[in-house]
């Protein structure tokens with residue numbers, strides 16, 4: 038274990054060498070480990086606010102370099118964790134360099150083949166469940182069971198449980214967490230801050246074929262980069278979420294459908310409440326952010342309150358966000374739809390959703406039209422004001438809702454039944470691209 042506890046508040050990190058520094062060599066930037074969400078900065082500031090692990094005692098401040106150190110830091114310094122429930126003791130975790138989740142306990146890389154169990158191979162799976170052979174019914178039997186067992190073997194490595202009262206921050210712009218699923222769940226799981234990290238290539242080696250998903254069937258995968266379920270008060274800020282080595286453009290097609298190895302980037306479901314998602318970059322991904330997972334999840338009513346501001350959504354296919362039930366404030370975001378061959382929509386209006394969108398900027402390929410920014414599922418209303426599309430002139434506001442209603446029936450209504458009050462400042466829309474291109478994602482230290 039190279040895990041190190043930091044007994045002073047300030048530290049200086051060069052490469053993988055950790056040492057303590059005198060006041061004369063203090064980093065010039067803010068110590069993100071002790072930072073808290075500003076009052077009024079979105080839904081995560083409601084009531085108690087979000088302070089993460091900022092009150093950690095010195096023996097609960099950690100610097101981590103690999104999967105094992107990260108998991109230990111989340112469990113009072115113990116690996117393997119003594120319990121499936123991670124520690125709720127206030128803790129600050131500084132991430133250094135690249136942490137790959139698909140590794141063994143010696144930090145040696147694990148490939149998809151390393152997880153195969155009980156005779157599963159992709160070749161056998163494709164041969165067995167080809168609709169031309171198997172028919173248009175869900176896979177079942179020994180080989181499907183072997184796929185599930187293989188998936189569980191990978192999950193045991195990539196799933197990382199994060200407990201309450203935790204701050205996880207990159208020490209610099211080179212902090213990367215690759216292939217991981219941050220599983221944040223449980224009604225007692227609250228008060229978490231995640232900042233200044235690049236989440237890259239969260240992928241499932243064992244997608245499931247569902248011949249009944251859509252008109253042609255689909256390959257569906259497990260693992261979001263971050264999932265929030267049942268808990269409350271989470272701030273996700275200044276991160277990048279992206280697919281690189283596993284980008285959709287690199288993936289094959291089987292049974293006529295993309296072999297999709299990704300699920301969401303940040304999915305918020307199961308009556309989770311009160312998140313602020315700010316200044317992140319969501320890049321080159323299909324399903325970005327699902328807020329509410331089912332029309333029948335009526336326990337979500339009154340929950341799923343989320344603020345999204347100053348995020349970049351670059352070449353994202355859909356769900357930016359897709360909402361059910363929640364009151365979601367979407368302001369000052371920058372949507373780049375320039376090179377997005379599989380673009381579906383940005384704002385998904387699901388059952389009882391109440392998206393309040395204002396002052397967002399869209400940059401398009403000039404073929405995508407503003408009516409396409411909205412997709413109606415079983416919702417009835419969305420407020421959308423102050424949008425600019427391509428032209429940065431404040432005199433060319435586009436009424437995205439009117440554009441949608443002009444080409445779709447039934448119309449969506451503009452009254453969503455609430456008006457946001459928790460925000461710091463709403464910028465004029467024409468300023469949004471420059472603010473976001475210079476100020477989103479990990480800090481440029």
Ligand code: CA
Pocket residue numbers: 260261264300301304327
């Ligand atoms: Ca998901």
Ligand code: CA
Pocket residue numbers: 441442443444445446447448
């Ligand atoms: Ca209409």
